[in-house]
Amino acid sequence: MKLAELGEFGLIGQIARKVSPDKTVRLGIGDDAAATEPTPGCLTLTTSDMLIEGVHFDLDWCTPASLGRKSLSVNLSDIAAMGGVPRWFLLSLAIPPTLPVEFLDAFIQGMLGLATEHNVTLIGGDTCSSRNGLAISVTLLGEQLPERVVSRSGARPGDLVFVTGTLGDSALGLEMLKKGERSGPAVEKHLDPTPRLREGMALAEAGLPIAMIDISDGLAADLGHILEMSGVGARLLLDEIPLSPFYRERVADYASDPFRLALGGGEDYELLFTAPPSAREEVFAICRSCGTPASVIGTITESAGLTIESATFPNYRLSEKGYNHFRND
Amino acid sequence: MKLAELGEFGLIGQIARKVSPDKTVRLGIGDDAAATEPTPGCLTLTTSDMLIEGVHFDLDWCTPASLGRKSLSVNLSDIAAMGGVPRWFLLSLAIPPTLPVEFLDAFIQGMLGLATEHNVTLIGGDTCSSRNGLAISVTLLGEQLPERVVSRSGARPGDLVFVTGTLGDSALGLEMLKKGERSGPAVEKHLDPTPRLREGMALAEAGLPIAMIDISDGLAADLGHILEMSGVGARLLLDEIPLSPFYRERVADYASDPFRLALGGGEDYELLFTAPPSAREEVFAICRSCGTPASVIGTITESAGLTIESATFPNYRLSEKGYNHFRND
Numbered sequence: 001m002k003l004a005e006l007g008e009f010g011l012i013g014q015i016a017r018k019v020s021p022d023k024t025v026r027l028g029i030g031d032d033a034a035a036t037e038p039t040p041g042c043l044t045l046t047t048s049d050m051l052i053e054g055v056h057f058d059l060d061w062c063t064p065a066s067l068g069r070k071s072l073s074v075n076l077s078d079i080a081a082m083g084g085v086p087r088w089f090l091l092s093l094a095i096p097p098t099l100p101v102e103f104l105d106a107f108i109q110g111m112l113g114l115a116t117e118h119n120v121t122l123i124g125g126d127t128c129s130s131r132n133g134l135a136i137s138v139t140l141l142g143e144q145l146p147e148r149v150v151s152r153s154g155a156r157p158g159d160l161v162f163v164t165g166t167l168g169d170s171a172l173g174l175e176m177l178k179k180g181e182r183s184g185p186a187v188e189k190h191l192d193p194t195p196r197l198r199e200g201m202a203l204a205e206a207g208l209p210i211a212m213i214d215i216s217d218g219l220a221a222d223l224g225h226i227l228e229m230s231g232v233g234a235r236l237l238l239d240e241i242p243l244s245p246f247y248r249e250r251v252a253d254y255a256s257d258p259f260r261l262a263l264g265g266g267e268d269y270e271l272l273f274t275a276p277p278s279a280r281e282e283v284f285a286i287c288r289s290c291g292t293p294a295s296v297i298g299t300i301t302e303s304a305g306l307t308i309e310s311a312t313f314p315n316y317r318l319s320e321k322g323y324n325h326f327r328n329d
Numbered sequence: 330m331k332l333a334e335l336g337e338f339g340l341i342g343q344i345a346r347k348v349s350p351d352k353t354v355r356l357g358i359g360d361d362a363a364a365t366e367p368t369p370g371c372l373t374l375t376t377s378d379m380l381i382e383g384v385h386f387d388l389d390w391c392t393p394a395s396l397g398r399k400s401l402s403v404n405l406s407d408i409a410a411m412g413g414v415p416r417w418f419l420l421s422l423a424i425p426p427t428l429p430v431e432f433l434d435a436f437i438q439g440m441l442g443l444a445t446e447h448n449v450t451l452i453g454g455d456t457c458s459s460r461n462g463l464a465i466s467v468t469l470l471g472e473q474l475p476e477r478v479v480s481r482s483g484a485r486p487g488d489l490v491f492v493t494g495t496l497g498d499s500a501l502g503l504e505m506l507k508k509g510e511r512s513g514p515a516v517e518k519h520l521d522p523t524p525r526l527r528e529g530m531a532l533a534e535a536g537l538p539i540a541m542i543d544i545s546d547g548l549a550a551d552l553g554h555i556l557e558m559s560g561v562g563a564r565l566l567l568d569e570i571p572l573s574p575f576y577r578e579r580v581a582d583y584a585s586d587p588f589r590l591a592l593g594g595g596e597d598y599e600l601l602f603t604a605p606p607s608a609r610e611e612v613f614a615i616c617r618s619c620g621t622p623a624s625v626i627g628t629i630t631e632s633a634g635l636t637i638e639s640a641t642f643p644n645y646r647l648s649e650k651g652y653n654h655f656r657n658d
Contacts, residue, residue, distance in 0.1 A: 026372055030558070031480050032410035032542055033376035033471065038367040043355055047362035048468055050421040050455045081361035092379040092466055124375060131383045132461030137421055139377055139468040142362065151360050213361060229359070 001101040008127055011101075015091075015108055015122070022121040025088065034123035036088050036141070043149055045142040047078035053133035061177045064103045065110030066192045067136075072111050074216065075140035076118060076195035077269040081214035083150040083204020084142035086120045086197065092137040094130035118197060148204045150273070155211035155230035159274035161298040162209075162283055164196050166244040167219055168251070171265020175254040185246045193269040198290040200271055208283055212273035218266040220318055223298075223306060226274065236298040238310035257319050264318065274300055330430040337456055340430075344420075344437055344451070351450040354417065363452035365417050365470070372478055374471035376407035382462030390506045393432045394439030395521045396465075401440050403545065404469035405447060405524035406598040410543035412479040412533020413471035415449045415526065421466040423459035447526060477533045479602070484540040484559035488603035490627040491538075491612055493525050495573040496548055497580065500594020504583040514575045522598040527619040529600055537612055541602035547595040549647055552627075552635060555603065565627040567639035586648050593647065603629055 003011065016029040027035040038044060051057055051071050062070070072089065079086045091111070095104070115122060120140070173190030181187060196214070203209050211230055215222045219241070227234055241262055243251075251258050270292075275283055280296065287294035301307075310316050332340065345358040356364040367373060380386055380400050391399070401418065408415045420440070424433070444451060449469070502519030510516060525543070532538050540559055544551045548570070556563055570591055572580075580587050599621075604612055609625065616623035630636075639645050 026475065026478070027480055032407040033374040033413065033469075035372040035374055035411070035473075035475075035478050035480075038371075038373050040369065042367075043364045044367050044373065044470070045362040045364055046417070046419060046453060046468070046470065048419040048421050048454050048466070050423055050457055050464070050466060052423045052457060052459055052464070054460045055423070055458055078361040082364070084362065088375070090375060090377040090468060092377050094379055094381045094384070094464060125377050126379045126466075128379055128381060129384055130381055135379070135381065135423060135464050137377070137379060137455075137466035139375070139419060140362075141373070141375065141470075144364075146355065146364075149355070149364050151356055151364075 003095060003097055003099060003101055006101055011104065011127055018108060018112055019122050020116060025121055025123055028123045034088070036123060039143050041145060042143040043146050045079055045082050045084040045144060045149070046139065047075050048137065048139040049074045051136040053135065062191050064106035068107040068110030069114045069192055071136045071138050072114050073193050073195045073269065075138050076197055077214040077216070079140060079142035080195050080197040080200030081212050081271060082142065082144065083148050083200050083209065083212065084144040085201060086118055086140055086142045088121050088123045089115070089138055089140040091122060091125040093127050094135040095127065096130050096133060099134060144204065150204050150209045150212040152211055152213050152226050153229035155226050155232050155274040155300045157232055157300050157302040158277065159210055159300040160277055160280060160296045161223065161234055161236070161272070161274055161300065162294045163219070163242065163270055163272050163297050164199055164287055164292045164294050165270040166242045166247065167215070167268050167270060168247050168262030168265055169244050170267040171261035172247055172251060172254060175261070185244070186250070190267060193267065195269055196271045196292055199287050199292055202286045202290050203273065203283065206282065206286060208275045208279045209273040210275055212271060215268040215270050215272050216266055218264040219272065220263045220306065222272055226272070227304070227306065233301040233304045234298050234306050235301055236306060236308045238308050238316055239312055240295060240297045242295040259316065260319050332424060332426055332428060332430055335430055340433065340456055347437060347441055348451050349445060354450055354452055357452045363417070365452060368472050370474060371472040372475050374408055374411050374413040374473060374478070375468065376404050377466065377468040378403045380465040382464065391520050393435035397436040397439030398443045398521050400465045400467050401443050402522050402524045402598065404467050405526055406543040406545070408469060408471035409524050409526045409529030410541050410600060411471065411473065412477050412529050412538065412541065413473040414530060415447055415469055415471045417450050417452045418444070418467055418469040420451060420454040422456050423464040424456065425459050425462060428463065473533065479533050479538045479541040481540055481542050481555050482558035484555050484561050484603040484629045486561055486629050486631040487606065488539055488629040489606055489609060489625045490552065490563055490565070490601070490603055490629065491623045492548070492571065492599055492601050492626050493528050493616055493621045493623050494599040495571045495576065496544065496597050496599060497576050497591030497594055498573050499596040500590035501576055501580060501583060504590070514573070515579070519596060522596065524598055525600045525621055528616050528621055531615045531619050532602065532612065535611065535615055537604045537608045538602040539604055541600060544597040544599050544601050545595055547593040548601065549592045549635065551601055555601070556633070556635065562630040562633045563627050563635050564630055565635060565637045567637050567645055568641055569624060569626045571624040588645065589648050
């Protein structure tokens with residue numbers, strides 16, 4: 001079926017019928033604005049991400065369902081990085097008229113499936129036509145008590161630097177996709193990353209993270225954001241950076257510097273945070289119980305800047321610092 | 330200056346420095362998510378609109394400042410239509426690398442100027458590169474007490490149908506722009522519409538509107554949304570539709586049906602609402618005191634459908650029903 005036959009309001013109606021009821025939503029899809037009931041005492045956390053065809057995704061590589069999931073996941077990951085509880089989201093789509101309705105159905109199905117897993121409800125958005133490729137914008141609202149919200153600032157000298165999961169798999173997956181590979185754990189992590197919501201919430205509830213961010217631009221760049229916002233530096237232990245067995249096995253085929261994708265690749269959507277050394281074992285236990293082990297990969301220092309230490313590569317130098325839109329290189 | 334020299338984080342920093350402080354914003358631009366303090370007892374109202382180059386705007390027609398204002402205005406208008414108070418917003422931009430930084434500066438300046446007028450604060454968003462034209466997505470959060478929120482549903486037989494301001498000017502302006510005209514009140518209304526926030530809030534505080542919507546798709550289509558959501562019909566009085574002197578004077582040059590642009594054109598961003606006949610004078614007084622007179626243009630009927638009555642054009646038939654993305658014609 002073509003979108004022109006279904007029409008804008010047909011599409012919106014079709015999406016609205018698939019959304020599960022949520023008693024905190026007084027007005028959902030179909031009014032001028034959604035109306036939701038905030039939880040008394042909580043701050044509202046709001047984040048928004050845009051995904052542009054040809055920049056963030058390639059329709060030859062992803063399935064519509066995985067694209068739908070990822071468009072929500074990248075926002076869920078931002079709420080996770082605040083220690084927040086995700087609640088409601090809006091989806092805006094600029095759709096090329098040639099895009100089949102079946103694609104949109106599978107996209108929405110993937111997105112709403114993930115929304116159900118995390119108890120978040122689609123409450124509105126916008127649909128319009130696009131002349132040049134699909135553009136997706138998701139805005140997610142979350143909540144958390146003020147004392148539990150974790151920002152990027154506040155990291156203190158002596159804090160340990162923690163990261164969940166393994167790094168570089170997503171960037172390796174992207175390199176593999178570019179070379180024609182279409183499956184495997186790295187490709188899957190790139191196309192369908194898992195936001196670390198349980199970990200973020202559990203850590204925030206335990207009051208452990210001092211500063212936290214999710215890794216979307218790459219470890220070095222995102223650690224840089226924490227350092228800048230906190231007015232501190234860090235010593236990064238290269239040999240402690242968690243790498244998956246798959247990454248160790250395959251990275252040499254795609255990068256001459258074995259750490260380049262883990263440090264600069266981005267889109268890991270793992271949590272990067274600092275906590276005092278006394279919290280080390282509790283952080284490990286919480287992350288393990290949530291399903292994603294954490295590692296200590298460095299220490300916050302008083303002197304600014306990021307220094308990298310390694311017994312294996314004593315003179316290691318970072319070859320790139322992470323993704324930056326608009327850059328020429 | 331080129332965007333590539335400024336970089337993504339340079340751009341974000343430049344925008345962040347221009348935002349006025351707001352004590353309800355605990356964390357603004359620059360963290361994974363914004364954190365804001367909701368007003369106790371209020372519902373959160375959320376709306377999102379996408380503006381795509383070549384679909385919603387033409388860079389040859391608008392100034393960067395007016396585009397910045399309009400991108401926020403269309404969202405402010407949605408909050409006005411709920412009777413809400415606008416509070417915080419997020420801006421996402423997909424930017425072609427060739428766009429000069431000066432354009433973005435003027436765009437942001439225009440947007441933030443309007444934000445200050447309406448006491449709303451930019452709290453976050455996203456920036457990325459685009460390969461095909463500028464894409465803008467704004468999400469606006471507003472608030473209102475539950476009993477004051479006005480939805481599209483609930484219109485009752487016997488209610489009068491009101492509209493603020495005059496209709497068709499924006500659509501006339503668009504036709505004029507297409508033919509090469511670049512100024513005049515209609516062109517201005519198209520490029521820089523005024524959201525009826527004061528009117529929406531004052532009406533909602535007085536508890537007068539039963540159902541309300543802003544006219545973005547055109548009077549006939551948007552009245553259709555109220556009728557559908559309320560399960561009622563309406564009798565529209567063609568001769569009572571408020572037309573500006575400029576519209577009356579110029580419409581014949583652009584449309585053979587003098588009511589086509591007023592009924593089907595869209596982007597008026599006027600408020601369309603129903604209220605009981607007993608509220609008529611109070612509605613008029615409130616809207617006059619807010620600066621935009623209201624008119625009665627019809628009555629809600631029990632029988633479904635929209636009938637159009639006119640002494641001047643007794644057999645008038647609507648030639649189009651409003652804008653619908655994805656439609657072939």
